[in-house]
Amino acid sequence: MDAVVMQEVRALIFDTFGTLVDWRGSLVADLSAWGAQRGLNVDWPALADAWRAAYRPSMDRVRRGERPWTRLDDLHRASLEALAPRFGLANLEQADLDHVNHVWHRLQGWPDTTPGLYRLKRRFVIAPLSNGNVSLLVDMAKASDLPWDTVFGSDVFRHYKPDPETYLGACDLLSLPASRVLMVAAHNGDLAAARALGLRTAFIPRPQEHGPGQTTDLRAESDWDVVAGSVEELADRLGA
């Protein structure tokens, strides 16, 4: 990013799942420990992958108007209930299903996430722009020490990314033109949607997000304004 563009940026908005938090590793670690206490024999990595595979289709049904606005917690819950029989979880009580479903509130950051965000917060307004709902993101921030200035959950806009209402809604609430807002993500598609609306873009590859066999988003697929190896490197690049 050239210096002139960089000087204009006032706020950074972040994708969270994958970009800042290790959803797959956290989910497996959290639920393996919990399941072991209960003597459950579950293939947690396979559940993580199957649950995540249901994520985009469930949001797309909302995006296409096939179901009314539904917050991500409730989409996650419906997907979990559908998967439960296949993974030996059909007999869980409602409170246990709630606990499993809320694993998304307890995800842990990559090692560079928290130190990088603290540095960036000193110079910029920082906020998530996530498909998670506000309460999920607030709980995640407390669990993982993410020092947000404010939280843009999808339920603020009642739209899921990549709907334009999310990116532009965040800019509007920040009282900033899109050119002064930098979208940070580990997903090329998220950045392409943001760039099309005039936002600045920063790519941080997370080649382990989907585990050892990841095949997508291994590298920048366009000339994003910044490409950085970590949130701390992003802070370096932005002089924070």
Add this chain to the structure above:
Amino acid sequence: MDAVVMQEVRALIFDTFGTLVDWRGSLVADLSAWGAQRGLNVDWPALADAWRAAYRPSMDRVRRGERPWTRLDDLHRASLEALAPRFGLANLEQADLDHVNHVWHRLQGWPDTTPGLYRLKRRFVIAPLSNGNVSLLVDMAKASDLPWDTVFGSDVFRHYKPDPETYLGACDLLSLPASRVLMVAAHNGDLAAARALGLRTAFIPRPQEHGPGQTTDLRAESDWDVVAGSVEELADRLGA
């Protein structure tokens, strides 16, 4: 507040102007120093009072639908422009008017505000529920060290308090029933509106909010769930 009710509360939402920040004292101190540098001779306390007197009527025009949704920054700006000739500010350039208008982004907290919020944040989700817009509240939080978990500005809901959409909208984004959310304010009317919708209520008197001649909200006018002398005393009362 009895112990059972207290144990149910998960989130605290705060009025900001007056309750947490000393808008009148901050405005006078900030603009007096700025004006002195420029040789301006302005009765800043009188401007503060006149500006604040325009606040409720300007929001009520939006609330009654007489003008479309307008964020507080823009209501403040229109009021300031109307007052400028009377206070010797008619010749200010646009950039200077912007600086004056943004004094609301630079308000300072009462002495107990920041230490009390840090304590409460350890145990509860904490957020402002303010008629300020998100960008105003984010800037205020940075200027005054208010460690919010998230920020509920009126522009999230496109409604001003005491419209029910604000209180209920905050509960919805928190994924909590109203009975688990505690509204904290220095204004009896704000708490009455919150209570009517099922929220819990805490009153913190701020008898100097309007300066030495204040006549309103000097004391609790109902049996609010908590009455505390400061944010720190509120933290004491809630075991935080």
